Amino acid sequence: MADKAEEQRIALLIDADNAPASKIDVVLSEVARHGVANVRRAYGNWKSPAMKGWEAVLHEYAIRPIQQFAYSKGKNASDMAMVIDAMDLLYAGKLDAFAIVSSDADFTPLVMRLLTEGVRVYGYGAQQTPEPFVNACTVFTYLEALGQPSEAGGGTQKARPTKQLRDDKRLVQMLRNAVEAAGEDDGWAHLSAVGKQISNQASFDPRNHGYRKLSDLIDAIGLFEVKRQGQVVLVRDKASARQKAKSGSK
Template sequence: MADTDTRIALLIDADNAPAAKIDLVLNEVARHGVANVRRAYGNWKSSNLKGWEAVLHEYAIRPIQQFAYSSGKNASDMAMVIDAMDLLYARNLDAFAIVSSDADFTPLVMRLLTDGMKVYGFGEKKTPAPFVNACSKFTYVEALGAVSPDNGHTAATSPKDAQELRGDARLVQMLRSAVDAGSGDDGWTRLDVVGSQIGNQASFDPRNYGYRKLSDLVKAAGLFELKQDGKVIWVRDKPRRRAPAKKKID
């Protein structure tokens, strides 16, 4: 359930964000709090932003006009950064949601985090890794959508299979580190503790891998044992096989 006391500024780089997904982005933001500030930046005289006109009014998003003063430059970036810093210094917010696929916002995200702000990022799969990893939580807009009731997978993103999940060294290390950090003497860790540990150290959303919940992703990876005790799910690392020792040749 969303914390209605959490005040969030939603800042949209309209030049680098799909208008067709804004309703899903707003639904996701609503899970974290209330978007008191809603602004979209761009040159609204440009034909490239025609798709945004209808959704601006429908979702009460304030358009911020930014003319392109020089060819090849995105002036909206600078306007967003200036507004974000003004909002930060006003001390009226608890978090920011930034919608863009542009890595140029990475320094801004890092600055906001330094001040204790949560930063929720949204962008397309083409978004460079530095921006994705800088956010408190980053969700690919392609992963936002209806969930299949049959298998718990997101309908918009095909789930990665066990081989693909195991081949993602960063994901595997992140999961194993989180499980190890919260484990007891028997190696078991509550899954909610694993989720919190991951959230504290990296930007992570299981839907980016095609899974609705962390438990679905962990199960699919096949690297961990899971058990359920009432409503609590426990997880621990499976014993790893050691390579057979080489025989000495006399």
């Protein structure tokens, strides 16, 4: 990983009311891929019996518990406290990125605000996390995709079969747009450039689809030609290549 990524200073903010304590080890491992979690805070009403699972891991992973009482029934005061702290940390100007652990779409405006200041936002939540929150993050990874590798190498998330991948119109269009944007005149594009184009378009992690790497997902979806030259992987849209060949033969 590049030195710049390793030097990133990250604030890890955990919505403990909406995140499982059992996944904190893999979340921290994932955050470490992007940089150093200088700030580690977990928000919740620690008087609640439901928070018992978190108590055992707070000290072990040097996570600071932030107590927030529920002042009104049915309202999540922890969310508000987390947003206020995030803005304070942002204005202090000592961080490069935020890692937010939650499955609550209410954090979407916060993510969008952080992005406007040029910081990256890494999101982690359950698979049922609403799409607005998922798509707002720089990268959002499902908690189910983290952990022990599955057969496809994408964590505990089951690999989506080819038909299901192809039926995902948003995924197919995103991949095709990225290959086209990164491609040369002959249609071939470096996979690394394709990955960069995708990250500029939207939040994306191949592990959310059950595949460890982008190249594994590209192979599985079967819509692209793949050419490997040593460490270099090149991809080309099959449909686009056929169309160009047909036009050239006229």
